Amino acid sequence: MTDTYLFVQANSYGINYINKRGLLRCSSEWIGQCHMPGWSEEQTMMTSTLFCLLTSGQDVIRPNPQRGIMTLPTPLNNKKPAKLGTIRQLALFLALLLFSSPSALAYDCCIDGIYYNLNTTDKTASVTYGNSITSIHDYYKGAVTIPETIAYDGTTYAVTSIYASAFTDCHSVTSVTIPTSVTSIDANAFYRCLGLTSVTIPNSVTSIGWYAFGCCSGLESINIPESVTFIGNAAFAGCSGLTSVVVDKNNGTYDSRDNCNAIIETKANKIIAGCKNTIIPNSVTSVGYRAFYGCSGLTSVTIHNTVSFIDGEAFAECSGLTSVIVDKDNNIYDSRDNCNAIIKSSTNSLIVGCKSTIIPNSVISIGGGAFLGCTGLTSVAIPNSVTSIGVWSFGDCTGLTSVTIGNSVTSIDSYAFYRCYGLTSVAIPNSVISIGDWSFWYCRGLTSVSIPNSVTSIGNYAFGYCDELTSVSIPNSVTTIGKCAFEGCFDLTSVIIPNSVTSIEGRAFARCKSLTSVDIGNSVTTIGESAFSDCSGLGELRSHTVVPPTCGYAVFSGIDKETCSLLVPEESIEAYKAADQWKEFVHIIGCSGVDDVSVDTLDAVYEVYNLQGVRVGSGMREAEVTVDALPRGVYILVSPQDCKKLKI
Numbered sequence: 042m043t044d045t046y047l048f049v050q051a052n053s054y055g056i057n058y059i060n061k062r063g064l065l066r067c068s069s070e071w072i073g074q075c076h077m078p079g080w081s082e083e084q085t086m087m088t089s090t091l092f093c094l095l096t097s098g099q100d101v102i103r104p105n106p107q108r109g110i111m112t113l114p115t116p117l118n119n120k121k122p123a124k125l126g127t128i129r130q131l132a133l134f135l136a137l138l139l140f141s142s143p144s145a146l147a148y149d150c151c152i153d154g155i156y157y158n159l160n161t162t163d164k165t166a167s168v169t170y171g172n173s174i175t176s177i178h179d180y181y182k183g184a185v186t187i188p189e190t191i192a193y194d195g196t197t198y199a200v201t202s203i204y205a206s207a208f209t210d211c212h213s214v215t216s217v218t219i220p221t222s223v224t225s226i227d228a229n230a231f232y233r234c235l236g237l238t239s240v241t242i243p244n245s246v247t248s249i250g251w252y253a254f255g256c257c258s259g260l261e262s263i264n265i266p267e268s269v270t271f272i273g274n275a276a277f278a279g280c281s282g283l284t285s286v287v288v289d290k291n292n293g294t295y296d297s298r299d300n301c302n303a304i305i306e307t308k309a310n311k312i313i314a315g316c317k318n319t320i321i322p323n324s325v326t327s328v329g330y331r332a333f334y335g336c337s338g339l340t341s342v343t344i345h346n347t348v349s350f351i352d353g354e355a356f357a358e359c360s361g362l363t364s365v366i367v368d369k370d371n372n373i374y375d376s377r378d379n380c381n382a383i384i385k386s387s388t389n390s391l392i393v394g395c396k397s398t399i400i401p402n403s404v405i406s407i408g409g410g411a412f413l414g415c416t417g418l419t420s421v422a423i424p425n426s427v428t429s430i431g432v433w434s435f436g437d438c439t440g441l442t443s444v445t446i447g448n449s450v451t452s453i454d455s456y457a458f459y460r461c462y463g464l465t466s467v468a469i470p471n472s473v474i475s476i477g478d479w480s481f482w483y484c485r486g487l488t489s490v491s492i493p494n495s496v497t498s499i500g501n502y503a504f505g506y507c508d509e510l511t512s513v514s515i516p517n518s519v520t521t522i523g524k525c526a527f528e529g530c531f532d533l534t535s536v537i538i539p540n541s542v543t544s545i546e547g548r549a550f551a552r553c554k555s556l557t558s559v560d561i562g563n564s565v566t567t568i569g570e571s572a573f574s575d576c577s578g579l580g581e582l583r584s585h586t587v588v589p590p591t592c593g594y595a596v597f598s599g600i601d602k603e604t605c606s607l608l609v610p611e612e613s614i615e616a617y618k619a620a621d622q623w624k625e626f627v628h629i630i631g632c633s634g635v636d637d638v639s640v641d642t643l644d645a646v647y648e649v650y651n652l653q654g655v656r657v658g659s660g661m662r663e664a665e666v667t668v669d670a671l672p673r674g675v676y677i678l679v680s681p682q683d684c685k686k687l688k689i
Contacts, residue, residue: 148170150191151171152192153188154181155188156168156170156180156207157191157193157200159193159198160198161196164196165200166191166198166200167200167202167204168187168200168203168204169204169207170204170207170208170209178208178209178210178211179211179212181208181213181214183213183214183215183216184215184217184218185208185214185216185217186218187200187203187218188220189220189221189222190222200220200222200223201222201224202224202225203223203225203227203230204230205229205250206227206228206229206230207227207230208230208231208232209229209230209231209233210234211234212233212235212236213236214231214237215237215238216237216238216239217231217237218241219241219243220243221243221244222245223245224245224248225246225247225249226248226249226250227250228250228251228252228253228273229250229251229253229255230253230254231253232253232254232255232256232257234254234257235257235259236259237254237257238259238260239260239261239262240254242264242265242266242269243266243268244266244267244268244289245268246268246269248269248270248272249269249272249273249276250273250276251273251274251275251276252274252275252276252278253273253277254280255276255277255280256279256280256335257277257279257280257282258280258282258335259282260282260283262283262284262285262286263277263280263283263285263287263304263314264287264288264289265286265287265288265289265292265295265297266289267289267291267292267293268292269292269294269295270293270294271294272295272304272314274313274329274330274331275330275331276313277304277314278314278331278332278335279358280316280335281335281336281338283316283336284302284316284318285302285318286302286303286319287302288304288305293307294306294307295307295313298322298324299320299322301320301321301322302316302319302320303315303316303319303321305322306329309326309327310324310325310327311326311327312325312327312328312332313332314329314332315332315339316333316338316339317337317339317340317361319333319336321342321343323345326347326348327348327349327352328350328352328355329352330355331352331353331357332352332356333356333359334356334358334359335357335358335359336356336361337358337359337360337361338361339356339359339361339362340361340362341362341363341365342356342362342364342366342393343367343368344365344366344367344368344371344374344383345368345371346368346369346370348371348374351374351383351393353409353410354409354410354413354433355393356393357414357433358413358414359395359415360414360415360417361417362395362396362415363381363395363396364395364397365381365382365383365393365394365395365397365398367383367384372386373385373386374386374392377401377403378401380398380400380401381394381395381397381398381399382394382395382398382411384401384404388405388406389403389404389406390404390405390406390407391404391407391411393408393411394407394411394412394415394418395412395415396417396418396419398412398418400421400423400424400427401424402424402426403426404424404427405428405429406430406431407423407427407429407430407431407434407435408431408434409432409434409454410431410432410433410434411431411434411435412435412436412438413436413438414436414438416440418438418440418441419440419442419443420444421435421443421444421445423444423445423450424447425448426447426449427449428449429450429451429452430446430450430453430454430457431454431457432454432456432457432477433455433456433457433459434454435457435458435461436456436458436459436460437460438461439462441458441461441464442465442486444458444461444464444467445468446470446473448470448472450470450472450473451472451473451474451475452473452474453475453476453480454477454480455477455478455479455480455500456477456478457477457480457481458484459480460482460484461481461484462484462485462486464484464486464487465486465487466489466490467481467487467490467491469490469491469492469496470493471494471495472493472495473496474495474496474497474498475496475497475498475500476492476496476503477500477503478500478501478503479500479501479502479503479505480500480503481503482503482504482506483507484504485506485509486509487504487507488510488512488532489510489511489512489513490504490510490512490514491514492513492515492516493516494516494517495518496516496518496519497519498519498520498523499515499519499521499522499526500523501526501546502523502524502526502528503523503526504526504527504530505525505529505530506530507527507529507530508530508532509531509532510532510533511532511533511534512533512535513527513533513536515536515538515542517541518541519539519542520544521542521543521544522542522544522545522546523546523549524546524548524549524569525547525548525549525551526546526550527549528548528549528551528552528553529551529552529553530550530553531553531554531555532555533553534555534557534558535556535560536550536556536559537562538559538560538561538562538565539562540563540564540585541564542562542564543564543565543566543567544565544566544567544568544569545561545565545590546569546572547569547570547571547593548569548570548572548574549569549572549573550572550576551571551572551575552574552576553573554575554576554577554578555578556573556576556578557578557580557581558580558581558582558583559573559576559581559582559583560583561582561583561585561586561590562585563585563586565586566586566588566590566591567590567592567593568590568591568592568596569593569596570593570594570596571593571595571596571598572593572596574595574596574597574598574599574600576599576600577599577600577601579600580604580605580606581605581606581608582597582600582606582607582608582626583607583608583609584607584608584617584623585610586610586613587610587613588613588616589609589616589623592620592621592622596622597622597625597626602626602627603628605628606626606628606630607623607626607629607630608631609629609630609631609632610631611631611632612631614630617629
């Protein structure tokens with residue numbers, strides 16, 4: 042049985058879908074996300090009011106409206122993902138609970154500085170968090186001692202559990218004393234308690250939830266007592282300071298055989314939690330999900346021939362890794378050509394890399410999370426054999442300054458280069474068809490991007506907050522510019538949207554404050570909400586569409602409509618003056634829509650064209666061009682060097 046967590050913001054928006062990475066989307070903006078501990082503050086706290094929906098397989102539903110925590114029955118815990126409709130209903134039910142009980146407290150009582158939820162039926166109490174969920178979660182500080190019992194309103198309660206997220210983000214907690222009355226430490230209970238250096242788990246605890254101690258970077262040692270029968274996925278992921286991991290020798294479910302400094306699920310021979318001092322025993326057959334996640338001190342990994350399965354992100358964020366070796370007798374994985382990587386032999390997919398990896402020419406794909414968090418990686422050459430770059434493959438490689446993408450890659454998946462701060466430029470080969478959601482999001486050093494004419498779609502948030510991006514070339518092959526695709530590109534000065542594009546999604550260019558000109562091609566039919574909002578520097582907006590595109594809410598909010606000129610086809614001036622939002626522009630000017638002018642005689646070097654594209658003058662030299670006979674107006678002078686406007 043696994044614990045499942047869903048965070049949802051309390052607002053009136055409806056959920057549209059849940060993507061592969063568990064991100065909840067809605068019709069207008071972020072409303073929440075599935076919690077993925079280990080993510081940054083930017084990822085996990087994108088919104089101010091979050092709910093935690095806990096499905097732990099219990100029979101009762103325990104709503105606590107303001108906290109938004111519920112315990113749900115088992116159906117959501119099966120291996121098949123829950124239907125979207127079910128998730129929607131649950132999330133919206135949560136929101137309704139909040140709005141119907143705005144005065145509800147996040148806890149039932151506070152005694153000696155510790156907050157509790159009470160179960161009046163069985164007279165038990167759960168340690169929980171206090172204050173509001175919108176506040177900084179640092180209400181517990183220093184050494185915390187949890188009592189075995191508490192007395193409240195004339196009744197004595199036994200403290201039996203540490204509730205989900207009870208100590209989350211309490212960075213100032215240094216130690217916790219847990220009494221022998223406690224039987225469960227729920228998911229995320231101590232998540233990201235950065236100051237926590239020691240914790241003693243008593244021999245009464247039977248279950249430790251998903252990410253219970255995730256990202257407790259100060260934690261140095263863990264001792265699992267005999268009583269523990271369940272440890273959720275990634276319970277100790279991101280504990281970069283761990284040097285000692287020991288399981289009581291009498292524990293029948295888990296062990297740390299051969300003094301390996303790891304937690305091994307005994308029957309499955311699966312290592313579920315390791316540290317920088319772990320030596321993987323020969324008897325281990327699988328490595329669990331995020332088993333070594335965030336072990337920054339881990340420098341080398343040896344995969345024995347017994348290992349037949351390595352779960353997702355098993356070695357992600359192991360930034361210190363320099364050596365990765367697979368036993369030559371392993372039939373499932375290999376590290377061919379001394380590449381310092383783990384490759385799944387049957388698919389030629391590289392699934393684990395490090396800063397010393399050289400990708401072999403035989404590799405066909407870069408697996409999801411293969412280099413995730415590899416901060417020491419400075420350059421990478423993706424060979425021509427590779428056809429796909431997987432989800433999160435190079436995410437958070439903040440030291441990456443140079444990447445060469447082979448000319449066989451057809452897809453750059455979501456988050457592929459997410460937050461690669463060091464990248465200054467990227468050349469996307471002409472083989473790429475799609476650029477995935479969030480693929481280059483927050484690549485703050487990126488100054489230019491060349492998108493080839495093979496690309497048909499630019500995903501949501503693809504280049505969002507690349508705030509040093511000054512230029513981008515969007516080819517005629519692109520039909521859709523995704524939601525927030527270039528949002529927050531503060532240094533972007535001009536954008537030409539080609540004629541192939543039919544829709545510009547919501548907030549695609551929002552907050553591009555340096556934009557001075559935007560050229561919209563003649564096939565755009567819809568522009569999503571706030572697509573150009575807060576583009577305060579915009580001075581010229583040109584639309585080539587005869588019929589004004591349909592605009593979502595507040596497409597041009599924050600643009601000075603009195604100073605920004607709107608250029609439209611001559612025959613469409615009145616249509617734009619009548620169209621919603623377009624009509625707000627004070628200066629709506631007709632133009633011909635001439636996009637290109639070229640010399641059509643071999644003898645003449647300099648030629649003059651009017652704005653309708655008709656040649657009206659020429660000369661062998663600029664000084665010889667006769668313009669005296671031309672009426673006053675603006676013309677285009679075509680020279681061997683360039684085209685330039687000529688006022689007469």
